[in-house]
Amino acid sequence: MRVHFSPCLDRAKVLKIAQYLPATYAALDELAPWMKGKWPNEVRCMSDGEIVDGRSRGAGHGYTVVNGRREIWLNRHMSWQGYLLVLIHESLHNSHPDASEAEVNCVLVPHVYKRVF
Numbered sequence: 001m002r003v004h005f006s007p008c009l010d011r012a013k014v015l016k017i018a019q020y021l022p023a024t025y026a027a028l029d030e031l032a033p034w035m036k037g038k039w040p041n042e043v044r045c046m047s048d049g050e051i052v053d054g055r056s057r058g059a060g061h062g063y064t065v066v067n068g069r070r071e072i073w074l075n076r077h078m079s080w081q082g083y084l085l086v087l088i089h090e091s092l093h094n095s096h097p098d099a100s101e102a103e104v105n106c107v108l109v110p111h112v113y114k115r116v117f
Contacts, residue, residue: 008045013080027115032095042071062086066097088112
């Protein structure tokens with residue numbers, strides 16, 4: 001699967017996570033076969049205002065809008081590990097739109113992470 005990362009994201013961090021993307025998408029496909037590889041494939045940067053607003057609510061790492069646009073927005077200031085974990089987290093919101101934040105964070109993300117690493 002091809003994923004396009006906006007140039008606003010740190011290239012070194014993107015290159016670091018690139019090595020894990022095949023295993024990540026294999027684990028996602030295994031967990032949600034109904035997605036049939038149709039994961040968000042555009043990764044964009046959150047604006048500074050979105051980050052500040054999110055941080056005020058204990059978030060600000062990333063978001064996705066489950067509307068068929070297949071996009072994820074990331075906080076560009078995170079580590080490469082943050083990029084990967086938020087990419088996984090937001091992808092799972094697309095496959096499991098009814099899952100709570102707790103279910104995504106405590107069940108689904110760890111499942112994918114363990115399969116990748």
